[in-house]
Amino acid sequence: MYPSAPPDAYNKFSAGAPPTAPPPATYQLPTMNTPRTGGGLTRWSTGLFHCMDDPGNCLITCVCPCITFGQVADIVDKGTCPCLASGTVYALICASTAMGCLYSCFYRSKMRAQFDLEEGDCPDFLVHFCCEYCALCQEYRELKNRGFDLGIGWAANADRQRRGVTGASVMGAPGIPVGMMR
Template sequence: MSSTKQNNYQKLLSAPLSHEDELLAAVHLDSNTPAEWSSGLSNCCSDASLCCITYWCPCVTVGRIAEAVDDGKTSCIVSASIHALLTYGMGCGWIYSLTYRSKIRKQNMLGGSPFQDCLAHLCCERSALCQEYRELQLHGAKDEGEAKYGVETVPVAPKGMMQ
C-alpha cells in the first residue's frame, strides 16, 4: 500500500465532527480503560445521509466500514457484495457485518462484549452500522471514496482577498 493511501486512512471521514465529538475523542483516546461507544444505537438518524444510505442499502455502509477498518486491504465493493449476497441470498449478512463491529471494538478499546455485538447486529443491524461508522469517523478513519473521487474540499480565500 502506498504511503499516500496509508496517510488517507489517518484523516477524518468526509463529514466534519462537532466540537463536542472532538472533545469526546480527546478524552476517549487519552484513557487506557475501556470506553463506551461515542453514540448510542438510537442515534442512527443524527446524520441523515448516513441513515438513509444505511437504511436503503446497508451493504454500502458495510463496505465503507470494512475498507476503513482494514486500512484499505479490503475493497469497499468486495465487502459490500459479500454482505449483499449474504443478506439477500441467505438472510445472514448481519454475521459478516458483526465481524467488523468486533474489530472496531478491539481496535478502539471500547467496552462491551461479543454477546452485545451479536445482539446489536441481530436485532438492529442498520442502527449498529450507523453507530460503527460514526465511531470510525470519531477515531479518524477516512472513507477511501473521498480520495478516489476527489471529494476533498479546496480552501477558498475570503471575499476581498486575492488568491
C-alpha cells in the first residue's frame, strides 16, 4: 500500500528509542604539548547565545565578568599571567574606561588561533563589543568542553595531564548516570 521509508527518514524524537547521550568526555588537553595539525578550522562547541548551557557560569559572568575573563585568560596564556592578575587588569580597564571588551577580544583571537576555531560572521572585536558577556561565556564553555577545569587554573590542568588523570569530577560528588539525565 505505502512504500516503506528507511529508518532514518523518521523524526528521531517520534516513536522508538530515545536519543542516545553522547559518550562521556575524557580529560584531554589537546594543545598543551602537541603541535597543531593542518586542516580546516573547527566550529565552536556551543553557540554565542547558548549562555544558559552553563547557568552557573552565566550568573557569575553577569555579576562579575572579571572572574570569567581571568579564568579564560589563565588557560589561554598557559599560566604566564595568573587568573587574579588578568581579572584585575580587566576589572581596572572596565572601571576606568568601560571598554574591557578591547582587552578581552585579544584573548578570543588568541584562543581561536590555539584551537583553530573559526571566526564566524563577525570579527572578534565586534563580538566582544556587542556581546561581551555572551562571548566570555562561550569562551569559558569552549575550554570546559575541551577538558579544562577552569576553576583550578593552568598549572593544575597541566599537572593532571602529566599524571594522566581522566575526567574532572568534583571531589566526593557521585557521577550522574547517563540514563538519569533529562
